[in-house]
Amino acid sequence: MDxxxxxxxxxxxxxxxxxxxxxxxxxxxxxxxxxQITKICIINNGEIEVISxxxxxxxxxxxxxxxxxGSGSTFMYVLTNLVILSVIFKxxxxxxxYVDTKLKIFLSFIFAGGISNVIDRIIRGYVIEFIDFNQxxxxxxxxxxxxxxxxxxxxxxxxxxxxxxxxxxxxxx
Numbered sequence: 769m770d771x772x773x774x775x776x777x778x779x780x781x782x783x784x785x786x787x788x789x790x791x792x793x794x795x796x797x798x799x800x801x802x803x804q805i806t807k808i809c810i811i812n813n814g815e816i817e818v819i820s821x822x823x824x825x826x827x828x829x830x831x832x833x834x835x836x837x838g839s840g841s842t843f844m845y846v847l848t849n850l851v852i853l854s855v856i857f858k859x860x861x862x863x864x865x866y867v868d869t870k871l872k873i874f875l876s877f878i879f880a881g882g883i884s885n886v887i888d889r890i891i892r893g894y895v896i897e898f899i900d901f902n903q904x905x906x907x908x909x910x911x912x913x914x915x916x917x918x919x920x921x922x923x924x925x926x927x928x929x930x931x932x933x934x935x936x937x938x939x940x941x
Contacts, residue, residue: 785864792860792876799880803912804887807896822904830895830909842893849886853879874923881917 810816815826831842856879860872867875888895897909 788869788872792872795873795876796880796883799877799913799916800884800887803881803884803916806912807888807898810898811896822901824900824903825898826900826909828897828900828909829892830897831893842889846886846889849882849889853882853886856882871924871927874920874927877916877920877923881913881915881920884913885911 810825810827813825815824817824856875860867860875860879885895895911897911897914899911899915900909901907902909
């Protein structure tokens with residue numbers, strides 16, 4: 769009888785994990801599709817003034833890697849990003865029971881943004897950037913993948929900050 773209960777509990781847990789992975793995969797695919805579709809649209813439509821003297825969409829070919837890693841080498845950029853993406857994937861899949869759903873979702877944002885920009889590097893040799901606020905402020909031109917990557921990192925930093933403060937308060941008592 770106890771063995772049957774344990775098997776039933778394990779099956780429920782396995783179904784929950786499978787459902788969670790399907791949701792995370794849908795998030796990644798959705799973000800990649802949105803990013804790639806917006807890039808194709810802007811390539812086909814050219815420059816669009818969204819808000820006069822504030823925001824425009826214009827195609828920029830970003831050949832520079834992040835932080836100068838592998839500067840001048842698309843291969844090194846792609847390789848570095850694939851290593852980082854592999855670490856994120858391995859972390860999410862092997863630490864499942866220790867990582868809450870919110871953290872997995874925000875890691876999926878980072879993963880999707882990275883995948884989409886790597887797709888650009890592989891297919892085009894550069895990343896399409898098109899969201900341009902430079903008429904208003906001096907700010908880097910970016911794309912949808914970058915937005916999700918930044919949201920992911922900021923949210924993870926906030927999660928860790930809240931966790932750290934809560935741990936500090938609990939240990940202070």
